[in-house]
Amino acid sequence: MTGWMDHLTIAPIVIPLLAGAMMMLIDERRRPLKAALGLASTVALLVVAVTLLRIADGAPPEAGAAAVRMYRLGDWPSFLGIVLVLDRLAALMLVLTAILGLAALVFSLARWQKAGAHFHPLFQFQLMGLNGAFLTGDLFNLFVFFEIMLAASYGLALHGSGLARVRAGLHYVAINLAASLLFLIGVSVIYGIAGTLNMAELANRIATVAPEDRALLEAGAAILGIAFLTKAGMWPIGFWLPNTYSTVSAPSAAIMSILSKVGIYAVLRLWLLMFGGSAGASAGFAGNWLLIGGVLTIVFGSVAVLATQSMARLAGACVLVSSGTLLAAVGMGQVAVTGGALFYLTSSVLAIAGFFLLIEPLERSREVGADVLAVTRAAFGEDDEEPDEDDEVGIAIPAIMAILGVSFGACALLLAGLPPLSGFLAKFAMLAPLLALDTSGDAGVSVTAWVLLAALILSGLATVVAMTRTGIDVFWASPGNELPRVRVVEIAPVVLLLSLCVALSVGAGPVMRYMEATAQSLHVPQDYVRMVLPPPPAEPGAGDGR
């Protein structure tokens, strides 16, 4: 591999950092220049991310090894210095971030970039924080990138200002500051016991921790986990999520749909690395908690989905359902289920982001308070005034409503997990291994598998009901008010995200193979550890890259 290709690993952090820093210097009035810079940076990110994904997937399949690439900042040996680590999971998350970033940025060009100051730099820093969190191989840097990501997200959450946003933003910031403090406590407890912050080194040392220190280490990991799960929105600490996500501007909400997945990513990465099979007495620590918390989150999210009256809150509740599903699937601790969960993560992140972007154009065609009115009508059986049927005959559906309608339908199918789109495939990929135990295991399908199965199916049902109700209210309402005016740059990202989901369903075979390889290398992290910490006799410089 050529020299500059080795440095490609750090590009997802450096590109948005430079772009954002340059934007800070440009006068706020020269917005087209900033927008062009932002677009260029995001497109470059996408190209880099896809390249990295190809590199990460380029491992010889016969070895079954994770192609782990390590990048040592400052070229210190990895047990001393800070490292960035690229593996399949990180590459997947990078690609997702870049896609969402591009979609949200293009969407914002229509209106939102003008709604307040410094939208573009904040957006770039947000991308930088996300990418850094996915790439870092070091607990404390994870904290630093979390904070960069959150600080930018505070700005984006408040973008456009307004009473509701400031109210919800106040809660969002306070909760995340408290969670960051828990993060710090967890990190320092782990450092105090294990004496290292490098994740790979940590995985090595965890088995040899003295028995009297083990409880303290597990307590530290649990505190750390609470910080991550707050971000992911696990019940009962995810109460802030629907409120915040429903008030923020559409592009911010779209990028925030992956923000909640950072918590899932961190759990997936650290839990499997630290408490995987090689962890000695701590193996599988707290797995049941993830499972129970996940299922409770699904239940809570489903109730929220049914109870909600506005589309934005519906989308927020869908984030909760998706988080819960992922946590429960990870908590099962089986390779095949994790593979399905990764597929679900990809599909649901794209779908939810698409839904967030779709809501805003849809809301434009409706009068204020239409949601509440519709629910009241449904509850009290009060009929609409009869439309004058003769006039309605033969009116063609306006093209824009058709596009919006089809997109909404696709979102509903994806979120509810109905065939033929990728949401169904993802749920199937998670559920099939759970039920497949029936044939191999002697005890049949376990109770937990049945519970998870029921939760997944029922949450899908709740989503179908809620989405259908909303769809009827939005699209089958009597026309009369003028059509929403939607610009191409607003509908194009939605179509892009949803067609990516279609592509996921069509190309499910290769994608699923990638996900299974990812899950495999996550559950057997020896390759990760070996690449990050080359054995001592290795000559300097041999550890990085291939």
Add this chain to the structure above:
Amino acid sequence: MELILALGIGVLTGSGVWLLLRPRTFQVIIGLSLLSYAVNLFIFSTGGLRTGAAPVLQQGTAGDLSTYADPVPQALVLTAIVIGFATTALFLVLLLAARGLTGTDHVDGREKDR
């Protein structure tokens, strides 16, 4: 020294949590600040407490963890202080904006019905 530090962290955390749960935004921000002081002290203590140890290396002695203070928690604490400072400042701005927009300093943006 351990006792004093532990008591200090405990008192700071206790007051911080209590203030965090209060309904006024100013109390919340003071609570968060107290909590972050407690956390900073806590991080500092994970390196082990020593009096009069060399910061990194003492002249003429070999590097050994038992003779000098662990520098990593100090670096961590420095970073945590900086980040905590920035986020607290950001929260302060938000607090002022919320006060201006809602006309009240209640955390929910509206006074509870009496």
